[in-house]
Amino acid sequence: xxxxxxxxxxxxxxxxxxxxxxxxxxxxxxxxxxxxxxxxxxxxxxxxxxxxxxxxxxxxxxxxxxxxxxxxxxxxxxxxxxxxxxxxxxxxxxxxxxxxxxxxxxxxxxxxxxxxxxxxxxxxxxxxxxxxxxxxxxxxxxxxxxxxxxxxxxxxxxxxx
Numbered sequence: 001x002x003x004x005x006x007x008x009x010x011x012x013x014x015x016x017x018x019x020x021x022x023x024x025x026x027x028x029x030x031x032x033x034x035x036x037x038x039x040x041x042x043x044x045x046x047x048x049x050x051x052x053x054x055x056x057x058x059x060x061x062x063x064x065x066x067x068x069x070x071x072x073x074x075x076x077x078x079x080x081x082x083x084x085x086x087x088x089x090x091x092x093x094x095x096x097x098x099x100x101x102x103x104x105x106x107x108x109x110x111x112x113x114x115x116x117x118x119x120x121x122x123x124x125x126x127x128x129x130x131x132x133x134x135x136x137x138x139x140x141x142x143x144x145x146x147x148x149x150x151x152x153x154x155x156x157x158x159x160x161x
Contacts, residue, residue, distance in 0.1 A: 042090045045132040052135065065090040068104060069138055073145035080152055082145050083107040084117065088134055095132050098125045109148065117144045 042065055049069070050057050056070040066089040073082045084107075089100040101121055103114050124140045125133065 038093055038096075041132060042094060045095075045134060049134055053138070060087070061089075064092075069134075071138055071141045071145060073142070073149045075149075080108070080149055082109050082113075082148050082152075084109060084114070084141060084145065086138075086141060088137075095128075096130055098129065099134070101137070108152075109145075113144075113148050117141055120144055 046059070046065060046067070049067070050059075053069050056072075058068045060066040060068060066087065068085050068087045070083060070085040075081050084103050085105040087102050087104045091097050091099060101118075103117065106114055109117075120140050121137055124137055128136055
């Protein structure tokens with residue numbers, strides 16, 4: 001990348017070096033991140049998540065960065081709700097590599113529903129590699145939890161008819 005003698009590449013690197021962005025553009029639009037840049041992206045996302053989820057966000061570790069977010073469904077007809085606490089751990093090259101994640105506690109969620117949530121997360125991670133994605137993952141969890149509450153309410157209404 002840096003040995004190229006082509007004027008176009010050199011001039012774009014000079015422009016990129018002046019950009020406040022935390023990455024340079026390599027040929028074909030790929031990002032070139034250093035470990036410091038990964039850490040900066042992770043810290044920025046962590047700060048945003050803390051402000052978005054102040055009551056359900058807990059940092060567990062700084063090296064590697066690990067945290068939990070508790071996600072609760074919207075209340076159903078009978079004030080039913082389901083809840084999952086998910087632990088996320090950044091790997092060194094996150095967001096270019098998938099974060100680690102697991103459901104560490106669950107309330108009113110069957111094992112098959114938990115498996116469905118993890119499958120959904122797997123799909124979301126694949127679609128969002130290269131971008132910070134924890135907010136997207138938590139939103140997907142929220143959506144799945146709401147679907148679970150809807151299924152619970154449907155089962156109850158069918159039992160009463």
